[in-house]
Amino acid sequence: MSGINVTIDEKNCVANSGETILSVAKRYDIEIPTLCFHPSVSVYGACGICLVEVEGNKKLLRACATEVWEGMKVHTKSERAEKARKLALELLFSDHTGDCLPPCMNACPAHTHCQGYVGLIADGEYDAALALIKEQIPLPASIGRVCPHPCESACRRKLAEEAISIAALKSFAADWDLGREESYLPEKQPPTGKRVAIVGAGPAGLTMAYYLAIKGHSADIYEAMPQAGGMLRYGIPEYRLPKAVLDREIALIEKLGVKIRCNVKIGKDIAFESLEKEYDAVYLAIGAWQSAPLRCEGEQAEGVLGGIDFLRRAVQDQPTSMGRRVAVIGGGNTAMDACRTAIRLGAEKVYVLYRRTRSEMPAEDIEIVEAMEEGVEFKFLVAPIRILTENGHVAGIELQQMELGEPDDSGRRRPVPVEGKTETLALDTVIAAIGQKVVAEGLPVKLTDWNTIAADAHTYLTDRKGVFAGGDGINRGPGIAVESIGHARECADIIDSYLNGDLIPRTEQYLVKRDDLTAADFADREKLPRVRRNVIPPEIRRTNFEEVASTITEEQAKAEAARCLECGCADYGECDLIKYGQRFDVRPDRFGAEPHRRNGADDMVNVHHNPDKCVLCGLCVRYSDEHGDGSLGLIGRGFDTQVRPDYSLSKPEDHLEELKGCAEICPTGALIEKTTGKKVNTVMRRQFVK
Amino acid sequence: MRFTVGMGSCGIAAGAQKTLDALKKALGERSSDIPVGQVGCIGMCFNEPIVEVITDTEHYYYSKVNEEMAEEIVASHLKDGLPAESYLIPEEDMDFLKKQTRVALRNCGVIDPEKIESYRERGGYEAITKVLKTMSPAEVVGEVKISGLRGRGGAGFPTWFKWDAAAKSEGDEKYVICNADEGDPGAFMDRSLLEGDPHAVMEGMMIAAYAIGAAKGVFYVRAEYPLAIKRLEKAIKQARTAGFLGEHILGTDFSFDLEIKAGAGAFVCGEETALIASLEGERGMPRLKPPFPAQKGYWQKPSNINNVETYGNIPWIFREGGEAFAAMGTENSKGTKVFALAGKVKRGGLAEVPMGMTIREIIYDIGGGIKDDKALKGVQMGGPSGGCIPERLIDTPVDYENITAAGAIMGSGGMIVMDETTCMVDMARFFMDFTQKESCGKCVHCRIGTKRMLEILDRIVNGEGRDGDIELLEELGRGIIDGSLCGLGQSAPNPALSTIAQFREEYDAHIRDKKCPAHKCKPLLTYAIDPEKCTGCNACAKKCPAEAIHGEKKKPHEIDAAFCVKCGSCESACRFGAVLVD
Incomplete structure (x- = not known):
C-alpha cells in the first residue's frame, strides 16, 4: 500500500490512509498538544488545543479528528494556531479553581514540599519525608527549630482551627534522621571536574555547597569565622538551636565531600581574584554582619551594643560587657534572642523597648510570650530620644511616648510622637536590635545603593563573569534563613547550568492558586488543635542555655501530620493542563473572570471527583461508555455542564474498575483515585519520592 | 362569500379564536352557506387578529378584529353587501403584502392548513405527481440545481449539492430530515410555514426523498411549536389517507413515510450534527464533520437535512420550473427569502421578497419605516449568529454574498430594526447572553x-468597562470563531464583533466616558432637573420611588444623585421637559 505524503512543520511524513494529523505527527515525533484525545477512546474534538493550520484551509483544523490527504501541508506551530491554543488554555485556567501546589509550599521561600513530607510523616515514612525535605533544605533540623515558618502562616488548616506544626514536623523528621546510625546522604552524580568557590559558610553557602556536591561539582567554602554555620551559629542562641544539632548537619554536608576552610577572610587572607582564577565559578554568601545604628544621641557611649554582636559574643562565651540593667531596642526575633540571652547571662532587669504595640511586632508570638514568662519587661509605644551617659558610659535612656497613626507602606500603622510626653529609664546597657547591615566593601563586585551586592534577579549573577551571589548579602539585604536557603537552592541549579555551558535563568512558573476559601468552607471539619512542643518551665530555663522546646514524639508527629488538609493538587506533576499552561506561559487573569462556584464535589466510591478542576474533555465519559457500563455522563448545559455518575442500573460498588480507569484517563486532578489509609497518593509519590 | 380568520399562533394569541366564534355566531343560520374558515398567518402580525372576507369580486382585510367588530363586519356584509370601511386594514398597510413576492409563503394565510383539499385546490401535490411520473432522481437533482436554491436555514449551502451527495452515498437505508428547530430570537418563518402550509413542506421532503432514495423522513420540530406539530400530525394523516404517503405512492415504486420528533428546545440542535445526536436520543452536542450527514447521518445512514423554508420552496420549483425560480433574485442568490421583520419598525411581520431587494426597501416600503419616525441606526441580520448592518449600508441588496460583505449573515432571515434609542453594546450583550x-x-x-x-459586555454596560476590554472582546471573538466545532460557536461572537467594527465609538463612550449615548444603560445614566424649565409642580417628586427629588413648591426641584435609582419615573412624570438625562 502506498502512503500519503504530507508535510508537518516542513517535515516530510508518510501517512497511512485514514490516519489523522495527530497520529502522523506523533509517529514523526512532532508533539501536538491535546487534552481531550486518548488513543483508547473515540475522537471527540472538544478541547481545541490540537488546532493546526493547514495550507489552503480557511479554518483551523483539529489534528485529532482530521484525516490527512495527499500533499497536505500542516503547520502545528503557526502564529494563529498557537494563539488559538493558548487562548483555549487561558480560558480553561480562567475556569479552573484549585491549588496546583499547597499554600504552605507556595509561601515557603525555599519551596519546601511541605504537604509531601507532612503526608509522608503521617504515613510513617520518615526516611522518605526526610529525603523529600532535603530536596530543598540541607539543614532541616536547624531550620525546623529557628524558622519563623511562613508555611504555617499560609496553612489553610487555620481556617478550620489552627495551622499544622510544619516546622516541628520538619525537625521531628530531621532529628529522627540524625538519630540513626547512618543518616541520610543523597546520591552524588559522577564528578564533573568543575570547581566552585563559596564565600561564607552560612545557610546560603552551605546550601550551595550541598547541592553542587550532589551534582558532582567540587565545592570549597571559605569562612571568615572560626566555625561554619553563619548566623545559625553566631546569631541564634543555644537555647533555640543547640549547636550540636547544627554541627551534625554540617558534618553531613562535609561527608558529601564539601571542604570548609574556616578563619579565612577573602580580600584579606586570600585575594578575591585568585578565587576567580582557581575556580570555575564563585558564589558570594557573605551575610549581613553589622548591627544597624540607632541614629540617636549618645549612641557612641560605652555600653551600647549591637544585637548580633551581643549574641555572637554570648555564643562564643566571650565577655559581653553587659551590665545589670539592660534595654533591648527593637521588636524582631533578634531583639527577642537578645533579651532572653541577657536574662540567661544574669541581667537583673531587662526591658524590650518597641515603638509600636505588641500586635505590630515582627517577632514570633511564641518568642514574645516566652520572653515575658522569663521576666522581660516590654515597653510599647516608646522610641529612644537620646542615650543618657555618665563618664562616657550608658546611664539611662530618654524615651519619647508614641501613638499609632496612619498605616505606612508596610501596612502597619506608623508610630508618631505624642507631643511633650517623655520618660527616662536608668540603664547600664542598651542593645540595638533594629536590623543588620551588609559589609561588602572590599569585594570587587558592583554594590547596590544599600551597599549590598547587586545580583541579577533571574540569574543571581553579579557584574563579574562566573561570580554569583545570594543570601542576606545581596540586593534588598537580610531576610530569614530559609530565604537564603531558597536563593542558594535556586542558584545551585543556575550555577550547574552555567558550568554545563548554558546558563538557564530562573523562571516564574504559572500555578493555579485560590484565595476564595473562608472558615465557612471548613465548618464541618472536626476541630483538632495543633501539637504543642514540651517547654521547660520559665523559672528553670531562664537560668541556662538548654534548648527550651523539645522535639515532638513520633506519636505526636503522626497525629499532627494527619491533620493536613492536603490542599495541593494530587495530580500535580502529571497534570496535562498545568504542563501546557506553564509551557505557554498563560495569563488567565486578564479576562477578569468572575469566580465559578460549582455545586458539590461528589465522591464516586473509589474516586474523588472535583468539578472545579474538570476541563470537560469528555475522556472519562467516553472511557466509561466504551470500556465500562457508561456510568458517567454529562449533565447541565454549556458553562454549567458537569460530569456526573449515574448508578441507576446498578450499585456504585459494581463500577470500581471502570471508575479507576476514568480517574487514570483524566488529564487533570478532577478525578483522582483514592488512596486507602495513606496521605500521599501514587501521583505525588511518583513526583516527590525517588 | 366566505370568511377566513388568521389562526396562526400569532393570531390565536391575539384572540383569533374568539373572533372566529363571534363570526360564526353572527352569521347564525347563514354559516351553512357562508363558511368561516381558518388560515395560517399572512404575515401582518401587527394587525392580528385578521379577518378576510372573500366575495365573488373582492378581498377585504380587517385588522385587529374583536368580537364586537366581528358582529358589525358580518352585519355590514350581509345587510348592505358593503364592507365595514372603518375596520378595513388601511391601504398603506396593504403595501406590506403588495410589495412581497410569495413563493414559500404563497399559501400562508390563504388556505386552511388543516385541510388537504385546501392545499390541493392551490396546486398541492401536483409537483410530487409530476416528479414521480416523469422525472428520474438525477433529473430532480438537476432541476434543483437549475433553480439555484440555497439552504434557507442560515449557511446558504446549495441545496442540490447536498441532495446529490446524499443520492450518491451508498446505502439502502437513507433519511430526509426537516430541520424545524427554529431558535433565533425573533425568527418565526418556519413556524408560520408549518402552521400555515404544512403539506407544502411535506411535499418538498417527498421530492427530496425521491431524489436521494430515502423511504423515511423525520420532522425535528421544537416542542415549543405545539400548533405546528398538531397541524403536521393532521397533515401527515391526511396525506397517508390520500395516498401521498405510504407504500407505492401514486402507483409507483416510491414508498415514503414521515414521523415527527419534538426537540426540547436547545438552540444548538439546529446544527445538523447536534440535531442528529438529539434525534438518536443522545445529548444534543455537535459531532465532528466529516463524515457529513450526507455520508453518515441519522443512525450513521446517508441523510439529507434541509430547513423548513428550503423544503417549502421545492413544490413551487417543480410546478413552475427551476428556471422560473432562478429568474428571481441575484446572480448567486436565486428566488425569494422570507424575513422576520421586527424591532423598531412600524409594520413588523413576515415578508417574503425576491433576493436582491435592498434593506431600505424592506424596512421602508414593506415595514413602513421606523416607529415614531425616529432615526434608523442599523439592522441586526441573522439573529444571534449574525451581525449588525449600520444605517449607511442599508442600500445593500439582500443576498448571501452582499449581506456577508456588509458584516452580517443572511441566517434564517431575522431582521431586527434598531433606532437611535438602541444601545449597540447592550444589543451585543443581549445576543451574547x-x-x-x-x-x-x-x-x-x-x-x-x-x-x-x-462578563466583559456586562461590565461595560454596567459602567465598569476597563481599558483593553474592546481588544479583549475582539481577541476572544476571533479565538471562539477559530476554535469552535459548530456554527453556534463559530458565529456567536458576530454581534459583538460587528458592533465593535461599526459602532466602536459607542463602546469607547461606555468604557472611557462612562456614558451610554443611546441612554439605555441605566448604571451609566445621570438624571438632573433643569432649573430653567422646572416649575416646581412636584409631579416628579411624587412619582420618585426613592424619594430622591426635593424642592419647595413652585421652586426648581433637585435630584439627589446618591439616592436616584435611575428608573426614569421623573422623566415621564415631567410635563415641561425639565428632567435632563445624560
Whole structure:
C-alpha cells in the first residue's frame, strides 16, 4: 500500500490512509498538544488545543479528528494556531479553581514540599519525608527549630482551627534522621571536574555547597569565622538551636565531600581574584554582619551594643560587657534572642523597648510570650530620644511616648510622637536590635545603593563573569534563613547550568492558586488543635542555655501530620493542563473572570471527583461508555455542564474498575483515585519520592 | 362569500379564536352557506387578529378584529353587501403584502392548513405527481440545481449539492430530515410555514426523498411549536389517507413515510450534527464533520437535512420550473427569502421578497419605516449568529454574498430594526447572553469564551468597562470563531464583533466616558432637573420611588444623585421637559 505524503512543520511524513494529523505527527515525533484525545477512546474534538493550520484551509483544523490527504501541508506551530491554543488554555485556567501546589509550599521561600513530607510523616515514612525535605533544605533540623515558618502562616488548616506544626514536623523528621546510625546522604552524580568557590559558610553557602556536591561539582567554602554555620551559629542562641544539632548537619554536608576552610577572610587572607582564577565559578554568601545604628544621641557611649554582636559574643562565651540593667531596642526575633540571652547571662532587669504595640511586632508570638514568662519587661509605644551617659558610659535612656497613626507602606500603622510626653529609664546597657547591615566593601563586585551586592534577579549573577551571589548579602539585604536557603537552592541549579555551558535563568512558573476559601468552607471539619512542643518551665530555663522546646514524639508527629488538609493538587506533576499552561506561559487573569462556584464535589466510591478542576474533555465519559457500563455522563448545559455518575442500573460498588480507569484517563486532578489509609497518593509519590 | 380568520399562533394569541366564534355566531343560520374558515398567518402580525372576507369580486382585510367588530363586519356584509370601511386594514398597510413576492409563503394565510383539499385546490401535490411520473432522481437533482436554491436555514449551502451527495452515498437505508428547530430570537418563518402550509413542506421532503432514495423522513420540530406539530400530525394523516404517503405512492415504486420528533428546545440542535445526536436520543452536542450527514447521518445512514423554508420552496420549483425560480433574485442568490421583520419598525411581520431587494426597501416600503419616525441606526441580520448592518449600508441588496460583505449573515432571515434609542453594546450583550446560555458546553472556546465575552459586555454596560476590554472582546471573538466545532460557536461572537467594527465609538463612550449615548444603560445614566424649565409642580417628586427629588413648591426641584435609582419615573412624570438625562 502506498502512503500519503504530507508535510508537518516542513517535515516530510508518510501517512497511512485514514490516519489523522495527530497520529502522523506523533509517529514523526512532532508533539501536538491535546487534552481531550486518548488513543483508547473515540475522537471527540472538544478541547481545541490540537488546532493546526493547514495550507489552503480557511479554518483551523483539529489534528485529532482530521484525516490527512495527499500533499497536505500542516503547520502545528503557526502564529494563529498557537494563539488559538493558548487562548483555549487561558480560558480553561480562567475556569479552573484549585491549588496546583499547597499554600504552605507556595509561601515557603525555599519551596519546601511541605504537604509531601507532612503526608509522608503521617504515613510513617520518615526516611522518605526526610529525603523529600532535603530536596530543598540541607539543614532541616536547624531550620525546623529557628524558622519563623511562613508555611504555617499560609496553612489553610487555620481556617478550620489552627495551622499544622510544619516546622516541628520538619525537625521531628530531621532529628529522627540524625538519630540513626547512618543518616541520610543523597546520591552524588559522577564528578564533573568543575570547581566552585563559596564565600561564607552560612545557610546560603552551605546550601550551595550541598547541592553542587550532589551534582558532582567540587565545592570549597571559605569562612571568615572560626566555625561554619553563619548566623545559625553566631546569631541564634543555644537555647533555640543547640549547636550540636547544627554541627551534625554540617558534618553531613562535609561527608558529601564539601571542604570548609574556616578563619579565612577573602580580600584579606586570600585575594578575591585568585578565587576567580582557581575556580570555575564563585558564589558570594557573605551575610549581613553589622548591627544597624540607632541614629540617636549618645549612641557612641560605652555600653551600647549591637544585637548580633551581643549574641555572637554570648555564643562564643566571650565577655559581653553587659551590665545589670539592660534595654533591648527593637521588636524582631533578634531583639527577642537578645533579651532572653541577657536574662540567661544574669541581667537583673531587662526591658524590650518597641515603638509600636505588641500586635505590630515582627517577632514570633511564641518568642514574645516566652520572653515575658522569663521576666522581660516590654515597653510599647516608646522610641529612644537620646542615650543618657555618665563618664562616657550608658546611664539611662530618654524615651519619647508614641501613638499609632496612619498605616505606612508596610501596612502597619506608623508610630508618631505624642507631643511633650517623655520618660527616662536608668540603664547600664542598651542593645540595638533594629536590623543588620551588609559589609561588602572590599569585594570587587558592583554594590547596590544599600551597599549590598547587586545580583541579577533571574540569574543571581553579579557584574563579574562566573561570580554569583545570594543570601542576606545581596540586593534588598537580610531576610530569614530559609530565604537564603531558597536563593542558594535556586542558584545551585543556575550555577550547574552555567558550568554545563548554558546558563538557564530562573523562571516564574504559572500555578493555579485560590484565595476564595473562608472558615465557612471548613465548618464541618472536626476541630483538632495543633501539637504543642514540651517547654521547660520559665523559672528553670531562664537560668541556662538548654534548648527550651523539645522535639515532638513520633506519636505526636503522626497525629499532627494527619491533620493536613492536603490542599495541593494530587495530580500535580502529571497534570496535562498545568504542563501546557506553564509551557505557554498563560495569563488567565486578564479576562477578569468572575469566580465559578460549582455545586458539590461528589465522591464516586473509589474516586474523588472535583468539578472545579474538570476541563470537560469528555475522556472519562467516553472511557466509561466504551470500556465500562457508561456510568458517567454529562449533565447541565454549556458553562454549567458537569460530569456526573449515574448508578441507576446498578450499585456504585459494581463500577470500581471502570471508575479507576476514568480517574487514570483524566488529564487533570478532577478525578483522582483514592488512596486507602495513606496521605500521599501514587501521583505525588511518583513526583516527590525517588 | 366566505370568511377566513388568521389562526396562526400569532393570531390565536391575539384572540383569533374568539373572533372566529363571534363570526360564526353572527352569521347564525347563514354559516351553512357562508363558511368561516381558518388560515395560517399572512404575515401582518401587527394587525392580528385578521379577518378576510372573500366575495365573488373582492378581498377585504380587517385588522385587529374583536368580537364586537366581528358582529358589525358580518352585519355590514350581509345587510348592505358593503364592507365595514372603518375596520378595513388601511391601504398603506396593504403595501406590506403588495410589495412581497410569495413563493414559500404563497399559501400562508390563504388556505386552511388543516385541510388537504385546501392545499390541493392551490396546486398541492401536483409537483410530487409530476416528479414521480416523469422525472428520474438525477433529473430532480438537476432541476434543483437549475433553480439555484440555497439552504434557507442560515449557511446558504446549495441545496442540490447536498441532495446529490446524499443520492450518491451508498446505502439502502437513507433519511430526509426537516430541520424545524427554529431558535433565533425573533425568527418565526418556519413556524408560520408549518402552521400555515404544512403539506407544502411535506411535499418538498417527498421530492427530496425521491431524489436521494430515502423511504423515511423525520420532522425535528421544537416542542415549543405545539400548533405546528398538531397541524403536521393532521397533515401527515391526511396525506397517508390520500395516498401521498405510504407504500407505492401514486402507483409507483416510491414508498415514503414521515414521523415527527419534538426537540426540547436547545438552540444548538439546529446544527445538523447536534440535531442528529438529539434525534438518536443522545445529548444534543455537535459531532465532528466529516463524515457529513450526507455520508453518515441519522443512525450513521446517508441523510439529507434541509430547513423548513428550503423544503417549502421545492413544490413551487417543480410546478413552475427551476428556471422560473432562478429568474428571481441575484446572480448567486436565486428566488425569494422570507424575513422576520421586527424591532423598531412600524409594520413588523413576515415578508417574503425576491433576493436582491435592498434593506431600505424592506424596512421602508414593506415595514413602513421606523416607529415614531425616529432615526434608523442599523439592522441586526441573522439573529444571534449574525451581525449588525449600520444605517449607511442599508442600500445593500439582500443576498448571501452582499449581506456577508456588509458584516452580517443572511441566517434564517431575522431582521431586527434598531433606532437611535438602541444601545449597540447592550444589543451585543443581549445576543451574547443568548448564545452563551445556548452553548452546549463541548468546545472550550465556545463554552468558556462566550462566558468571558458576556462578563466583559456586562461590565461595560454596567459602567465598569476597563481599558483593553474592546481588544479583549475582539481577541476572544476571533479565538471562539477559530476554535469552535459548530456554527453556534463559530458565529456567536458576530454581534459583538460587528458592533465593535461599526459602532466602536459607542463602546469607547461606555468604557472611557462612562456614558451610554443611546441612554439605555441605566448604571451609566445621570438624571438632573433643569432649573430653567422646572416649575416646581412636584409631579416628579411624587412619582420618585426613592424619594430622591426635593424642592419647595413652585421652586426648581433637585435630584439627589446618591439616592436616584435611575428608573426614569421623573422623566415621564415631567410635563415641561425639565428632567435632563445624560
